[in-house]
Amino acid sequence: MKLAKVVGNVVSTIKTPSHHNKKLMVVIPVDAEGNECGEAMIAFDRFQAGVGDYVLVLEEGGSAKDILEDPTGSFDAVIAGIVDRLH
Template identity: 40%
Template sequence: MFLGRVIGNLVATQKEPKYEGKALLLVQPVSPEGNADGKAIVAVDSVGSGAGETVLVVIEGRSSSIAMGQKLAPANAAIVGIVDHIDWES
Protein backbone atom coordinates (compact mmCIF):
# COMPACT_ATOMS: atom_id res chain seq x y z
CA MET A 1 0.00 0.00 0.00
CA PHE A 2 1.25 3.51 -0.70
CA LEU A 3 0.23 7.15 -0.85
CA GLY A 4 -0.24 8.78 -4.23
CA ARG A 5 -1.59 11.89 -5.91
CA VAL A 6 -3.98 11.65 -8.84
CA ILE A 7 -2.30 13.47 -11.73
CA GLY A 8 -4.44 12.42 -14.67
CA ASN A 9 -6.95 10.03 -16.14
CA LEU A 10 -6.96 7.58 -19.02
CA VAL A 11 -9.69 7.08 -21.56
CA ALA A 12 -9.95 3.62 -23.09
CA THR A 13 -12.80 3.02 -25.50
CA GLN A 14 -11.91 -0.68 -25.66
CA LYS A 15 -11.08 -2.34 -22.35
CA GLU A 16 -11.48 -5.48 -20.27
CA PRO A 17 -15.20 -5.90 -19.45
CA LYS A 18 -14.41 -6.05 -15.72
CA TYR A 19 -13.24 -2.43 -15.98
CA GLU A 20 -16.66 -1.20 -17.19
CA GLY A 21 -17.86 1.63 -14.97
CA LYS A 22 -14.43 2.10 -13.37
CA ALA A 23 -12.14 5.05 -13.99
CA LEU A 24 -8.49 4.45 -14.84
CA LEU A 25 -6.35 7.13 -13.20
CA LEU A 26 -2.69 8.09 -13.39
CA VAL A 27 -1.25 8.19 -9.86
CA GLN A 28 2.11 9.66 -8.78
CA PRO A 29 3.47 7.95 -5.63
CA VAL A 30 4.24 10.55 -2.96
CA SER A 31 6.02 10.71 0.40
CA PRO A 32 4.04 11.65 3.54
CA GLU A 33 5.25 15.23 2.94
CA GLY A 34 3.64 15.17 -0.52
CA ASN A 35 6.84 14.99 -2.59
CA ALA A 36 6.95 12.81 -5.73
CA ASP A 37 8.46 9.42 -4.90
CA GLY A 38 8.88 7.11 -7.90
CA LYS A 39 7.25 6.60 -11.28
CA ALA A 40 3.57 7.26 -11.95
CA ILE A 41 1.30 4.22 -12.37
CA VAL A 42 -2.17 3.49 -13.71
CA ALA A 43 -4.68 2.46 -11.03
CA VAL A 44 -8.34 1.46 -11.12
CA ASP A 45 -10.40 3.91 -9.06
CA SER A 46 -12.84 2.19 -6.70
CA VAL A 47 -13.72 5.23 -4.54
CA GLY A 48 -14.46 8.13 -6.90
CA SER A 49 -11.27 10.13 -6.45
CA GLY A 50 -10.30 13.05 -8.65
CA ALA A 51 -7.40 15.09 -9.96
CA GLY A 52 -5.09 16.50 -7.30
CA GLU A 53 -6.38 14.31 -4.48
CA THR A 54 -4.07 12.30 -2.26
CA VAL A 55 -5.13 8.66 -2.34
CA LEU A 56 -4.31 5.30 -0.80
CA VAL A 57 -3.31 2.69 -3.40
CA VAL A 58 -2.96 -1.09 -3.11
CA ILE A 59 -0.62 -2.76 -5.56
CA GLU A 60 -1.16 -6.41 -4.76
CA GLY A 61 -3.08 -8.19 -7.52
CA ARG A 62 -5.62 -9.96 -5.31
CA SER A 63 -6.25 -6.84 -3.20
CA SER A 64 -6.76 -4.79 -6.36
CA SER A 65 -9.34 -7.27 -7.66
CA ILE A 66 -11.21 -7.28 -4.34
CA ALA A 67 -11.25 -3.46 -4.30
CA MET A 68 -12.87 -3.52 -7.75
CA GLY A 69 -15.55 -5.90 -6.50
CA GLN A 70 -14.44 -8.49 -9.07
CA LYS A 71 -12.89 -11.91 -8.71
CA LEU A 72 -9.70 -12.30 -10.69
CA ALA A 73 -9.87 -8.90 -12.36
CA PRO A 74 -6.63 -8.15 -14.23
CA ALA A 75 -5.47 -5.18 -12.15
CA ASN A 76 -2.07 -4.38 -10.65
CA ALA A 77 -3.19 -1.35 -8.66
CA ALA A 78 -6.41 0.05 -7.21
CA ILE A 79 -7.26 3.25 -5.38
CA VAL A 80 -8.97 2.24 -2.13
CA GLY A 81 -9.17 5.51 -0.20
CA ILE A 82 -9.09 9.29 -0.40
CA VAL A 83 -6.78 10.80 2.24
CA ASP A 84 -8.26 13.72 4.19
CA HIS A 85 -5.10 14.54 6.14
CA ILE A 86 -1.93 12.92 7.48
CA ASP A 87 -0.71 13.29 11.07
CA TRP A 88 2.98 12.48 10.75
CA GLU A 89 6.20 13.41 12.51
CA SER A 90 9.59 13.02 10.86
Protein backbone atom coordinates in the same frame (compact mmCIF):
# COMPACT_ATOMS: atom_id res chain seq x y z
CA MET B 1 0.27 0.23 0.21
CA LYS B 2 1.61 3.52 -1.13
CA LEU B 3 0.66 7.13 -0.62
CA ALA B 4 0.11 8.83 -3.98
CA LYS B 5 -1.32 11.93 -5.62
CA VAL B 6 -3.84 11.76 -8.45
CA VAL B 7 -2.51 13.71 -11.43
CA GLY B 8 -4.85 12.73 -14.25
CA ASN B 9 -7.56 10.56 -15.78
CA VAL B 10 -7.18 7.78 -18.33
CA VAL B 11 -9.74 7.37 -21.11
CA SER B 12 -9.71 4.11 -23.03
CA THR B 13 -12.38 3.12 -25.53
CA ILE B 14 -11.00 -0.37 -26.18
CA LYS B 15 -10.18 -2.56 -23.17
CA THR B 16 -10.52 -6.07 -21.83
CA PRO B 17 -14.00 -7.06 -20.59
CA SER B 18 -12.94 -6.97 -16.91
CA HIS B 19 -12.01 -3.30 -17.29
CA HIS B 20 -15.33 -2.11 -18.73
CA ASN B 21 -17.15 0.48 -16.59
CA LYS B 22 -14.11 1.00 -14.35
CA LYS B 23 -12.47 4.39 -13.80
CA LEU B 24 -8.71 4.68 -14.34
CA MET B 25 -6.53 7.40 -12.79
CA VAL B 26 -2.88 8.39 -13.17
CA VAL B 27 -1.18 8.55 -9.76
CA ILE B 28 2.35 9.42 -8.63
CA PRO B 29 3.76 8.05 -5.36
CA VAL B 30 4.58 10.74 -2.77
CA ASP B 31 6.39 10.82 0.57
CA ALA B 32 4.85 11.91 3.90
CA GLU B 33 5.38 15.57 2.98
CA GLY B 34 3.64 15.20 -0.38
CA ASN B 35 6.81 15.30 -2.51
CA GLU B 36 6.84 13.04 -5.57
CA CYS B 37 9.05 10.00 -4.99
CA GLY B 38 8.35 7.52 -7.75
CA GLU B 39 7.16 6.88 -11.27
CA ALA B 40 3.59 7.56 -12.40
CA MET B 41 1.28 4.55 -12.61
CA ILE B 42 -2.31 3.80 -13.54
CA ALA B 43 -4.68 2.71 -10.79
CA PHE B 44 -8.33 1.70 -10.82
CA ASP B 45 -10.58 4.00 -8.79
CA ARG B 46 -13.74 2.92 -7.02
CA PHE B 47 -13.87 5.81 -4.54
CA GLN B 48 -14.38 8.78 -6.91
CA ALA B 49 -10.95 10.32 -6.39
CA GLY B 50 -10.18 13.45 -8.37
CA VAL B 51 -7.11 15.17 -9.74
CA GLY B 52 -5.15 16.68 -6.85
CA ASP B 53 -6.41 14.18 -4.24
CA TYR B 54 -3.99 12.19 -2.10
CA VAL B 55 -4.88 8.51 -2.13
CA LEU B 56 -3.74 5.14 -0.81
CA VAL B 57 -2.79 2.75 -3.61
CA LEU B 58 -2.55 -1.04 -3.35
CA GLU B 59 -0.33 -2.81 -5.86
CA GLU B 60 -1.48 -6.35 -5.21
CA GLY B 61 -3.86 -8.15 -7.52
CA GLY B 62 -5.81 -10.14 -4.93
CA SER B 63 -6.64 -7.06 -2.86
CA ALA B 64 -7.49 -5.11 -6.01
CA LYS B 65 -9.96 -7.83 -7.01
CA ASP B 66 -11.59 -7.61 -3.57
CA ILE B 67 -11.90 -3.81 -3.65
CA LEU B 68 -13.26 -3.82 -7.20
CA GLU B 69 -15.53 -6.79 -6.37
CA ASP B 70 -14.39 -8.69 -9.45
CA PRO B 71 -12.71 -12.04 -8.64
CA THR B 72 -11.99 -12.86 -12.28
CA GLY B 73 -10.55 -9.52 -13.44
CA SER B 74 -6.91 -8.73 -14.13
CA PHE B 75 -5.90 -5.77 -11.96
CA ASP B 76 -2.53 -4.53 -10.74
CA ALA B 77 -3.08 -1.29 -8.82
CA VAL B 78 -6.19 0.10 -7.17
CA ILE B 79 -7.01 3.18 -5.13
CA ALA B 80 -7.95 1.82 -1.71
CA GLY B 81 -8.95 5.12 -0.11
CA ILE B 82 -8.81 8.90 -0.26
CA VAL B 83 -6.59 10.70 2.28
CA ASP B 84 -8.28 13.61 4.07
CA ARG B 85 -5.03 15.34 5.07
CA LEU B 86 -1.29 14.87 5.52
CA HIS B 87 0.34 16.17 8.69
